[in-house]
Amino acid sequence: MKHRWLTLRRRLLRNRHFEAPFDTLLREDIPSPRTSFMDAEIVSLDIETTALDASRAEMLSVGWVLIRKGMVEMSTADSCVVRPSGDVGGSASVHGLTDTMVESGDDWKLVLGEIIEVLAGRVLLVHHAGLDKALLDRLCRRVYGQPLLVPVIDTLALEHRRLQGRHHIDEQQSLRLADLRQRYSLPRYDAHDCLVDAIATAELLIAMVAHNGGADRARLSSNSTSSAEITVAETSMPFALTSELTAS
Amino acid sequence: MKEIPEVARFLRGLPGFNYLDDALIEACARAIRIAYYRKGENILTIGEDNGQLHIVRSGAVELLNSDAELITRVAESDCFGLPSLMNDAPVRNNSAAIEDSLVYQLDRETFSAARRASSDFDTWFIRALSERLLTLPAAPALRGASGVTAGSIVGRAPVMIDSTASVRAAATRMVDERVSSMLIMDETGVCGIVTDRDIRSRVVATGLSTGRPVAEIMTPSPITLDSQAHAYEAALLMMQHQIHHLPITSGRDLIGMVSRSDFMRLETEHPLYLVGDIGKQSTAEGVSGACARLPGLIVGQIDSDAGGEQLGKFITTITDTVTRQLLRIAETKLGPPPCGYAWMALGSQGRFEQSARSDQDNALVLANEAQAKDDAYFLAMAEIVNDGLDACGFAYCPGEVMASNSKWRQPLRQWEQYFHKWITVPEEKALMHANIFFDLRCVSGDAGLVDELRSGIRETARQNEIFLALMAKNAMDYQPPLGFFRQFVLEKSGEHKDMLDLKRHGIMPIVEIARIRSLSAGELRVSTRSRLLAAAGAGEITGGDASNLIDALDFVEKLRVEHQGRQLSAGQNPDNYIAPADLSPLVRQNLKAAFSQIRVSQSALLNRFHLA
Structure with a gap:
């Protein structure tokens, strides 16, 4: 249902004129829910922000990498440092970004344009998509007057739903990226960097797919019946992988 | 280019990759594709193409041969898929994840570019390949001989010529000696090497006069290797320098040349290499030395499910090759034959149906103009061949049906009489020993002599019911x-x-x-x-x-x-x-x-x- 809604909204907007990358984003068809995992192009993205509140957070740096044919392709990996409008403050040290690095960064509108360009015709993947997606929606509204109209996969939400489906849900069980990776026997990454996190999230997704029926059987699908756990802005589309993930 | 943090750091710590500079590491990191395999999942299957180096980032992978025997286990930081990638050959082992595994794949192009850019990296992987090949059951010769030295795989004595000799003289020598490369000597020793390819590309293609000194077209100061080095060092040097021939030295002496096929022989143990190898020998000892590999090859053929017909053809082909080479050696030693002759294979060799334990059955047909004094030549020839075949494992015929027996070393006219008698005035007892003569085939020499004999047999046999009936009895x-x-x-x-x-x-x-x-x-x-x-x-x-x-x-x-x-x-x-x-x-x-x-x-x- 929500996929249809997303498609409809995008189609309506095609009659209006937007600036280049956003215009392309609307014109490129989004993958249908029946698209198999192997055929979908998925952009794993991570944003380092100045705050945890989407309504006032700003981007500090963004990293992304693509999953194509079920594999994480390093040739598509990229990252940008954003020159913030205000003071970086304390969060810069958390992210290991020095003032000089931040000063040499790009204008946030430029970076947003790049993100939109990469997302055209693809699916967005974020671990714990809420904050990042809300932030991107807000920035898109500021520039284009519309939220970021792309399908989203959230590895945290997928794992949460999988555990619920198994009645395994334990409030103590951590859904943090590092802990989930450990659960799927993925190596520990020490670097704290948006690109490393994007790669880490991409690896987590292909591991989850392998453990839930395999890449050949997995499909994208909007799952309106159990989307409750995906706490994101009202415009975001909770895309998930099919029953293999939920039913097992 | 922006650094890919975790991936580049991991690659830098890998054996082999530690030789690459930052730019190459980054290029490799950028080319990586990451795959995830669940425990039990197959990764590579025997026979498929593989265009990547597979590097285990985490987890463990098992390699199994076609008999599901464990070849090796590879864990974090280990590579697999090397033989198929580096030799551009089909995958030789099945690989499957035995733990949940994250596997980096590096494409052939980037891998090759890194090998070209760093000779240390290249060397490391060629060594890794050799070691992997040593563990393959398909290469018993190499595996059983980890001490194989470069000297031991030298195909033949080196062929050399003075640097002042003409291109034509060098080419003629190469033809006569049946070699595809030759060393060029001056007063200081080896000063260059000339190969078939050089003659094609530097003489024929450019229209250079063949009267020019060979020194003008040689590759000067060729790379050499000490005979005590490991055989894979030879393969290594040849792969590194993209050369097909490598002179092997012992101190200041030249021992001989190793060509790529000498190494391939070790690696693949293909029957064809034995045929080629026998053809290169200049002594009967050399021929029997080469044939020492025959039992192993027969086992290999049987293991690959050869039937009796196929195996019979294979063993017969080897026997024919040995026979021809021994005849060549005999002619070199004894000089040109005084008259025409044909060497005939009889019995199972004649029928292409030899088994692993077949004896030799052979005979000589001489041209009718042969004179009594010529027999000494053919006796000497027959002894060289019969003894040589015996030394190769084709035992003397207990019934003495061999060319060294004067009865079976006769002019065509006498052979026609033999067959005429067997067929037209058959005696049960005589026929019993004669039947293998009806399986005659020319192996070497003047095939016309055997053809003539055969057409006579064909004509008379059909018309002689009594002969056929006695054969049937x-x-x-x-x-x-x-x-x-x-x-x-x-x-x-x-x-x-x-x-x-x-x-x-x-x-x-x-x-x-x-x-x-x-x-x-x-x-x-x-x-x-x-x-x-x-x-x-x-x-x-x-x-x-x-x-x-x-x-x-x-x-x-x-x-x-x-x-x-x-x-x-x-x-x-x-x-x-x-x-x-x-x-x-x-x-x-x-x-x-x-x-x-x-x-x-x-x-x-x-x-x-x-x-x-």
């Missing part, structure tokens, strides 16, 4: 070992008590039937199978009989092949005896069916000549 000496109630009749005593002689009771009866039937049809094909088909084509037997006998022959030969394969693998001398008690009930039943078919065909043969 003799053929009954080889009875299938089935008792009245279809139980096996086994050897009563001796070394092979309670065993069956597959050759005597299963193969020879069919060989005899086929020979008589094809002679009767006026055909003189060489192999048993083609004789049966030709006889059926001529209406001598029915098509059904022919195919039933061929099936029976296939079955019995296959049993023998497997039996001899087991004996060879166990280091025993192969024989023709099997114990029916060791066979499965199904095989026993099939063997009985084959014997029954032989009996039916023998009865038909007797009826054909009114002998029943």
Whole structure:
């Protein structure tokens, strides 16, 4: 249902004129829910922000990498440092970004344009998509007057739903990226960097797919019946992988 | 270019990759594709193409050969897929994740670019490849010989020429010596190397005069390797420098050349390399030395499920090659033959049906103009070949059907008389020993002599019913070992008590039937199978009989092949005896069916000549 809604909204907007990358984003068809995992192009993205509140957070740096044919392709990996409008403050040290690095960064509108360009015709993947997606929606509204109209996969939400489906849900069980990776026997990454996190999230997704029926059987699908756990802005589309993930 | 943090850091810490500078590491990191395999999931399958280096980032992977034997386990930071990637060959082992595994894949192009850019990286992977090949069961020679030195794989003595010699003189030498490369010497020693390729590209293609000194087209100061270095060092140098020939030295002396095929021989143990190898030998000792690999090759053929027909052709091809090379050696030693001659293979070699334990049967046909004094030459020649064949494992014929026996070293005219007598005034006893002469085939020399002999036989045999009938009667000496109630009749005593002689009771009866039937049809094909088909084509037997006998022959030969394969693998001398008690009930039943078919065909043969 929500996929249809997303498609409809995008189609309506095609009659209006937007600036280049956003215009392309609307014109490129989004993958249908029946698209198999192997055929979908998925952009794993991570944003380092100045705050945890989407309504006032700003981007500090963004990293992304693509999953194509079920594999994480390093040739598509990229990252940008954003020159913030205000003071970086304390969060810069958390992210290991020095003032000089931040000063040499790009204008946030430029970076947003790049993100939109990469997302055209693809699916967005974020671990714990809420904050990042809300932030991107807000920035898109500021520039284009519309939220970021792309399908989203959230590895945290997928794992949460999988555990619920198994009645395994334990409030103590951590859904943090590092802990989930450990659960799927993925190596520990020490670097704290948006690109490393994007790669880490991409690896987590292909591991989850392998453990839930395999890449050949997995499909994208909007799952309106159990989307409750995906706490994101009202415009975001909770895309998930099919029953293999939920039913097992 | 922006650094990819975790991936580049991991690659930098990998053995081999530690030789790459930052730019190359980054280029490799950028080319990586990351795959995830669940425990138990297959990664590479035997026979498929593989264009990547697979690096285990986390987890563990197992490599299994086609018999599901464990080749090796690879864990974090180990690579696999090297042989298929580096040799551009199909995947040789199945690989499967034995733990949940994250695997980096590096494409061939980037990997090759890194090898070109860093010779240390290149060397490391060539070594890794060699070590991986050493663990492959498919390469017993290399595996069993981790101490193989470069000196030990030298194909032949080096061919050299002075640097002032002309290109033409060098090319002529190369043709005469049958080599594709040659070393160029000056007063200081080896100063260059010239290969076929150099003559093509630097002389023929450019129109250079062949009268120019060879020094002008040689590659100066060739790379050499000490004979004590490991054989893979030779492969390594050749791969690194993209060269096909490598001079091997011992101190200041030149030992010889190693070519890529010398190394390939070690790696692949392909029968074709043995043929090529025999052809390069200049002494009988060299030929028998090369043939030391034959039992291993036979086992290899049997392991790859060769049937009796295929194996027979293979062993016969080797025997023919050995014979021709020994004749060449004899002619080099004795000078040109005083008259024309043909070296004939008889019996199983003549029929392309040799087994792992076949003796030699051969003869010499001399041209009619041969004089009595010429015989000394041919005796010397026959002895070189007969002795050489024996040294190669093709034992002397107990019945002395060999060219060194003066009776079987005669001018064409005498041979025609032999056959004429056998056919027109046949004696049962004489014929019994003569039947293998009807399996004659020219191996070397003037084939026209043998053709002439054969056409005479074909004409006279068909018209002589008595001869054919006596042959048929003799053929009954080889009875299938089935008792009245279809139980096996086994050897009563001796070394092979309670065993069956597959050759005597299963193969020879069919060989005899086929020979008589094809002679009767006026055909003189060489192999048993083609004789049966030709006889059926001529209406001598029915098509059904022919195919039933061929099936029976296939079955019995296959049993023998497997039996001899087991004996060879166990280091025993192969024989023709099997114990029916060791066979499965199904095989026993099939063997009985084959014997029954032989009996039916023998009865038909007797009826054909009114002998029943």
